[in-house]
Amino acid sequence: MRIEIWSDVVCPWCYIGKRHLEEALADFEHRDDVEVVYRSYELDPSAPEVPVETTEEALARKFGTDVAGVRELMTRTDAPAAAAGLIFRHGEAPHARTVTAHRLLHLALDLGGPALQAELKEALLAAYFTRGESMGDAVVLRRAAVGAGLDAERVDAVLASDEYADAVAADIAQARAYGATGVPFFVVDAKYGVSGAQPTEVFSQVLATAWGEAHPQVQLVGGDAGACGPDGCAI
Structure with a gap:
């Protein structure tokens, strides 16, 4: 079973939703047969590559309020x-475009599959939300990527180019095709969509439903009767 997650590395509900899904998977008896893949989504593609304001300042400008008001909202x-x-500490983090972080997540998927990608995703979220680091800073991104286990030379090559930009754009286009208007957005087996950081119980229900439909069980009726098997026939 495959779960695809559209999210951004600067989205608080994406981090919370990630934890809710992880809690559901921890209690799911078929966890080892579930593959989780992260897809790209930019909350603010107009954000500058080189930040000029903090997250709080950017949100205050967007919503027409002051920093104090934004802090209350956050x-x-x-x-x-x-x-x-x-524990979130991202209010004073620099406000920057996240496309390069997403390109590195695609690199991780190519280099080590979903497991390596998940390591990098967690590292990026932790860097932004718990340490207030910039997702537009190549030094921060490189440290997270290499620390997660990505090859340093490949990381440098991606950082110095626009490699995987087409993959990021394709992810965003697919999210729109699915009708996603925000993130996080979870798609289970290309059949069930879950929007937002739903409670753990909701994810548990979706996992059970999707697994049951993909692995139907035959219902026996009529009770026992005469039959033959490899060891002979019941007489």
């Missing part, structure tokens, strides 16, 4: 984040 994710075991 506290709304504090409780659900804490419940998921996360």
Whole structure:
């Protein structure tokens, strides 16, 4: 079973939703048969490559308020984040475009499959949300990628080019085709869509439903009767 997750590395609900899915998977008896792949989505493709303001300042400008007002809004994710075991400190993080982070996530998928990609995804989210580091800083991105296990030379090559930009664009186009208007957006077996950081129980229900449909069980009726098998026939 494959789960594809459209998300951005600067989206608080994406981090919270990731934890909710992980909790559901931890209790799912077929966890070893589930593949999780992260897909790209840019919340603000107009953000500058080189940041000129903090996340708080950018949001204040967007919503027509001040930094104090934005800080109050941002506290709304504090409780659900804490419940998921996360503490956010990203308010003063630089506001930058995230396309390069997504390109590195595609590199990770190519180099080591979903497992390596998941390592990098977690490293990037932690860097931004728990340490307030810039997702537009090549030094930060390189440190996260190499620390997660990606080949340093390949990381440098991607950082110095626009490699995987087409893959990022394709992911975003697919999200639109699915009708996703925000992230996180989860697609299970290309059949079930889950929008937002739903509770763990919702993910558990979707996992069970999708698995059951992909692996139907035959229902026996009529009870026992005469039959033959490899060891002979019942007489």
